[in-house]
Amino acid sequence: MTSRSKEKVAAAFRKLFRSPDKLDNEGAGPSGSPARRGLLRRHRDGVGPAEATASVPASPGASSLVKKKVPGATEVRDRAAAVRTRRLMKELKEIKRLQESRPDPVFTVELVNDNLFEWHVRLHQIDPESDLATDLRELHIPNILLHLVFPENFPFAPPFMRVIEPRIEKGFVMEGGAICMELLTPRGWASAYTVEAVVMQFAASVVKGQGRVARAPTRPSCEFSRRRAEEAFRSVVKTHDKYGWVTPALSDG
Structure with a gap:
């Protein structure tokens, strides 16, 4: 070198x-x-590179990017309304399809004043061997008219359903036409239930409870009305929430 x-x-x-x-x-x-x-x-x-990086303060806008946007009350209501509308449109379309495909449908549906959230359901068929079916034939009553109102949070809450006509005694039908069914309460309801399932459950319950068409003259205090039905339904729900839902004997209606 x-x-x-x-x-x-x-x-x-x-x-x-x-x-x-x-x-x-x-x-x-x-x-x-x-x-x-x-x-x-x-x-x-x-000081190592990692420590030097950690010592750099975060920018003021960094934390705001992590925060999730909380929807307001108006946005929540709009979403719920959209869900309710889509569900009812789907169910109504399916029921109409079944009505048109059968010459004798079990029940038919009509909108009340073109209101998608309020239906009239006409129950045309129940157990033909029941006493209630016999009463309907003898009195020439073609169907049982039901009234359904769907709340804003449907299908996560049940519809309110009552009997309009004829006036039925027993059969789990109460004052004002209210219907005593756990399925129609928040406790017994599930969002997967359809209107068809609700109507068919009523058709079975009214027969099981030995419902009959009232033949005696109707007193004003016993007339079926929405107000009386809502009051009776709230009362029965409160009672059953306290003591539980137990199916009574047929003789008790």
Whole structure:
């Protein structure tokens, strides 16, 4: 190795092993860049790259990006209304299709004043061997007229259903035409239940409870009305929530 080569190697070793203070002094000069000065300070203070990154304060808008937008009351109502509308449109379309495909449908549906959220359901068929079916034939009553009102949070809450005509005694039909069925209460309802399932359940319950058409003259206090039906239904729900739902004997209606 020549003397010139030896000098180059020695200079390289001196540069490699020079002290941090000397490096700091050189970096602080006019020719030292900000990045080089920062690197020298971290080297001198013993701060690693990860710690240096963690020490940088977060920007003011960073936390706001993480927060989720909370929907307002109006937005929640709009979403619920859309869900209710889609569900009822779907069910109404299916029921209409069944009505048109059968010459003698079990029940038919009509909108009350073109209101999608209020239906009249005419139940045309029940157990033909039941006393109630016999009463309907003898009195020439073609069907049982039901009134359904769907709340804003349907299908997550049950519809309110009552009998309009004829006036039925027993058969789990109460004052005002209210219907005593756990299926129609918040406790017994499930969003998967359809209108068809509700109507068919009523058709079975009114026969099981030995319902009969009232033949005696109707007193004003016994007339079927929505107000009386709602009051009677609230009362029976409160009672059953307290004591539980127990199917009574058939003789109790």
